[in-house]
Amino acid sequence: MSIKSHYSAAELVAMRLPGLPATIQGLGLQAKHESWASRKRQGRGGGREFALASLPQAAQDFIRTNAARELLASLPAPAKSKAPALRSAQLALPLTTEQQTIEGARLGVLAHIEGLMQGCGLTKERAIHHLLASVATGDASPLVSAMLRKAEDKRGRKSGGGMPSVRTIKRWFAQRADGQLAPRVIQPDFTIPWWARDFLGYWQQPQKPSVELAYKLFCQDMAGRQLDIPELSRILPSIHAVRRFLAKLGTVSRERGRLGGRELKTLLPFVRRDFAELQPNDVWSADGHCFDAEVQHPITGRPFRPEVTSIVDIATRRVVGWSVDLAESGTAVLDALRQACGTDGMGAIFYVDNGSGYVNVLMKDEGVGLMGRIGMTMLHSIAYNSQARGVIERLHQTLWVNAAKLLPSYMGADMDGEARQRHFKHTRAALAKTGTRSMPMMQWDDFLQFCRQRVADYNARPHASLNGLSPDQALQGFIAKGWQADRMQPDALALLFRPRMARTVQRGEVRLFNNQYFSRDLTELHGQTVQVAYDIHDPQQVWVYLPDGRYVCSAEWGANRSQYFPTSQVQHARDQRAAAQLRNLAAKRDAIEQERDARPVLTVIDSPVSLPGIRSSDIAGAFNRMADAREPLNASPLRVVEAEAVAEQGFSVPATPQLRIRQWHALSGQAAAGVVLTDKETRWLASYPKSREFSVMNKQPDQAGKETA
Numbered sequence: 087m088s089i090k091s092h093y094s095a096a097e098l099v100a101m102r103l104p105g106l107p108a109t110i111q112g113l114g115l116q117a118k119h120e121s122w123a124s125r126k127r128q129g130r131g132g133g134r135e136f137a138l139a140s141l142p143q144a145a146q147d148f149i150r151t152n153a154a155r156e157l158l159a160s161l162p163a164p165a166k167s168k169a170p171a172l173r174s175a176q177l178a179l180p181l182t183t184e185q186q187t188i189e190g191a192r193l194g195v196l197a198h199i200e201g202l203m204q205g206c207g208l209t210k211e212r213a214i215h216h217l218l219a220s221v222a223t224g225d226a227s228p229l230v231s232a233m234l235r236k237a238e239d240k241r242g243r244k245s246g247g248g249m250p251s252v253r254t255i256k257r258w259f260a261q262r263a264d265g266q267l268a269p270r271v272i273q274p275d276f277t278i279p280w281w282a283r284d285f286l287g288y289w290q291q292p293q294k295p296s297v298e299l300a301y302k303l304f305c306q307d308m309a310g311r312q313l314d315i316p317e318l319s320r321i322l323p324s325i326h327a328v329r330r331f332l333a334k335l336g337t338v339s340r341e342r343g344r345l346g347g348r349e350l351k352t353l354l355p356f357v358r359r360d361f362a363e364l365q366p367n368d369v370w371s372a373d374g375h376c377f378d379a380e381v382q383h384p385i386t387g388r389p390f391r392p393e394v395t396s397i398v399d400i401a402t403r404r405v406v407g408w409s410v411d412l413a414e415s416g417t418a419v420l421d422a423l424r425q426a427c428g429t430d431g432m433g434a435i436f437y438v439d440n441g442s443g444y445v446n447v448l449m450k451d452e453g454v455g456l457m458g459r460i461g462m463t464m465l466h467s468i469a470y471n472s473q474a475r476g477v478i479e480r481l482h483q484t485l486w487v488n489a490a491k492l493l494p495s496y497m498g499a500d501m502d503g504e505a506r507q508r509h510f511k512h513t514r515a516a517l518a519k520t521g522t523r524s525m526p527m528m529q530w531d532d533f534l535q536f537c538r539q540r541v542a543d544y545n546a547r548p549h550a551s552l553n554g555l556s557p558d559q560a561l562q563g564f565i566a567k568g569w570q571a572d573r574m575q576p577d578a579l580a581l582l583f584r585p586r587m588a589r590t591v592q593r594g595e596v597r598l599f600n601n602q603y604f605s606r607d608l609t610e611l612h613g614q615t616v617q618v619a620y621d622i623h624d625p626q627q628v629w630v631y632l633p634d635g636r637y638v639c640s641a642e643w644g645a646n647r648s649q650y651f652p653t654s655q656v657q658h659a660r661d662q663r664a665a666a667q668l669r670n671l672a673a674k675r676d677a678i679e680q681e682r683d684a685r686p687v688l689t690v691i692d693s694p695v696s697l698p699g700i701r702s703s704d705i706a707g708a709f710n711r712m713a714d715a716r717e718p719l720n721a722s723p724l725r726v727v728e729a730e731a732v733a734e735q736g737f738s739v740p741a742t743p744q745l746r747i748r749q750w751h752a753l754s755g756q757a758a759a760g761v762v763l764t765d766k767e768t769r770w771l772a773s774y775p776k777s778r779e780f781s782v783m784n785k786q787p788d789q790a791g792k793e794t795a
Contacts, residue, residue, distance in 0.1 A: 089153045092135035094127055101152075103145040150321055151280075181268055189268035191237035192258050198230055199255070210259070214252050221249060239269055281323055282331060284308070289332070290343025297332065301325045364401035366564050367571060370426065370433040371478040372397040372407075372419065374441065378490035378498040380513070383412075384530035385660070389513055391497065394537065395422045398481050399430070400437075402564070403549050404557030405485070405541050406430040410534060415659070416449060416585075420456065424583045427460065431571030436464045437475065460582050489540040495527055584619040584629065591616055596630065596641055599658040603628045603641035611638070625654040737766050747783040750774050 095110045095117075107113045117124070123137040138146060181189070195217075202213040220226040221234055237258075238250045261267045284307070288300040295303075308322060323331075332340060338353050345353075361369075372395065380389040395418045397407040407426025411418035426433065436457065438444040449456050449464065457464045467475050490496050494509055513527055528536065545557045552560050574582070589596045591611040595604045596618050603618075608630065616638065619629040630638040740746045753771045757763060763771065774780050 089150060090138065092125060092137050093149075094133060094135050098136065098141075098145075101149065103141075103148055105142055105144045147321075182271065185268040185271065188237060191233040192267050193262070194233045195230070195237050195255065196258055196262060198233075210256070211252065214255050218249060218252065276334060279323065279327075279331065281308075285323075285328060285331075286343075292344065292346065294344050297325065297329060301328055361400050365569060366399055366401050366404075366561060367431050367433045369400040369435045369437055370397050370406065371400060371437045371475055372422065372444075373439060373475065373478045373482070374418065375482045375486050377410075378487055378496060379493040380495040380497060381493075381528045381533045382530055388517065389495070389527055392533070393418060394486055395419055396478065396481060396485070397422050397426045398478055399433075399557075400477055402557045402560040403477065403552060404430075404545050404561055405481070406433075408537065408541055410537060412660075413663070416444075417659070419444060419449070420583065420585060423456070424579070427574070427583070428576070428579055431573045432460065433462055436462050438464065438466060439475065440466050440469055456583070456585065485540060485544045489536070493528060581619075584621060586617045586619045586631070588615055589618045590614070596628065598628060599625070599654070601625060601643055604644040605630070605639045605641040607639035608641065621654075737764060737770075739770065743779055743783050746774070747780065750780070 095113045098106065099108060099110055099113055102108065107116060117136055120142075121140075123140040124134040125137070127133045127135045138149065141149075199210070199213045199217055202208055202216060203210060206213070206216075208216065217226065217230070217234075221231050234249050239254065258267060281304070285300065285304045288295065288303045288307075289297070291300075305322060338350070341353065342350065374393055374395045377392050377394050380391055382388070383390045390412075392410050393413050393415075395409045395411070396405055398404065399406050406429065407422040407424075409418050409421035409425065411421070423436075444464065444466070456462075487498065490498060495513070497506060516526060548554050548556050549560075555563070587598065589598060591608050591614055593612055594606060594608045595602050596608070596616065597603075598618055598620060608616075615633065617631040617633060617635075618641075619631065625643060627640050627642050629640050632638060740749050750771065753763065753767055757771065
């Protein structure tokens, strides 16, 4: 509704305004007594209307607040405002410590009075007077005196001597019968104000605005809605009222919207998984971790951070397998799994995330995937729900982060910034001066031994979730109870852990990682799809299986080589990674040079261009014929001029191939620098690269070096 300047008596009575009579007659008497301003009512019925400004202040505020609430409820909410989940009811909280103490003291006083009534035959009032008198004279026991002083209601009128009155003690008997003997405390008002939903639309944002900023935007939005409400600022809350409202909200309700789903989960209740019924190898959990310290690259020797993949047994908290690789990949997971199955037996459930090292054909394909061949079930946690794999996440902190802190090349977030920068400059300066020979950094072989020792120390360290036992001791406890690991023979284990890929046989050959493998036993399988098993470190041979798993033969690396030497899968991945890095480096270098020289990508050629074999007179004549006769251009064909036939004043072709190739590079440099060449020089510069001699001489090392120089 809109606010009017005058209201009739019937309208005011219907609003049930605070402090005003509920009848028209009573309202008229109060208006006459307080001299309210009025005017004659327009329309049928007559009577008078009372001015809003002459009503009592409480009535005016009530009318304006109701009008604002109704207008805001009818308006659409802002587009960026999210309706928060608000609860108007207070939580059923128990009594405070102070309330419980006072309630106990009152119960003790009432019990003592009832004892006087039964033991001395006194009435209730005589017993109360006797108790108060004995306390006043000091004849009562100190315990009773202390209970009386503690039981007094501090909110009421103070009586003499700090003792409750007779009337108060009588009221305690009635309150005890109703179960409300504890004193009441002031409870905050949990009524949701009308502006709460609009304000929270600005407060509950992922940018985490301050209270001041959210309050400012809220007030600007209210003013921008152009509400027909006089003195809008009077009904808007103050920033102090907003702060008091936020303090009443629960932690989760207050932070909803300011925190994303993953961060909000750290505040919500969770379920603790019990692993008491698990046996060793029932559930394995794996995850990759980028090591927080730099070590020397195993190939280049340059500083880098390796990827560590760990597999932990949930029942014993024991690290059963681990591997170190250059980056996260299915190969790293395969190495860790092969170590775990070789030393601790076969696992049943493999619990991992949705990373690329686990969701791939190498692991999950029905025909060639590792999980199906070794009989292990892979289960994935919900995306962005790392709390579900808290065991392996905690392992990273306890094992690998603490291990990285033992090295001076630690690069973690809690490393001192000055020390990290000093070590970074020191290692890069040593790399620039002496290369990788004197790098103050752990070498690859030493790093592998370092990781092996850290894993052994972790498995021998007492674990809190194992009641003080170490993972190794927990495993020995299961073994003592009769548990045995399901182990396989080394040959069968190696066979299972060879990755497989589906390939098509072509004339006795299968192609894998740009290598050709040949066997005459594949002759009759031409055009058929087979499964090719390979060793990730040995590229010399592969093992071929039919789609149903039957072994066919082993194919050797042989003819039709794509490279001079065969490459393994690891080397193939390294080549691909290096090629991508070089492409990015070339693009970045070109962008830097363009920015330094301030040159555009495309340049405009202002000077005339000379074409080999075409005379300028021919071009001019052709354009003239096109303008006059509008006939197609009949230009003379390109003529290839031999190097030995070119001779003109001031220029002659050198006599030897070495001199000719040098002369060509010199002319090329002059043309690139903008020097204007003669027609003879231009024609020879264009014709010489087409000769056989040029293709041979330009590939020599000394000439190639001059060309790049």
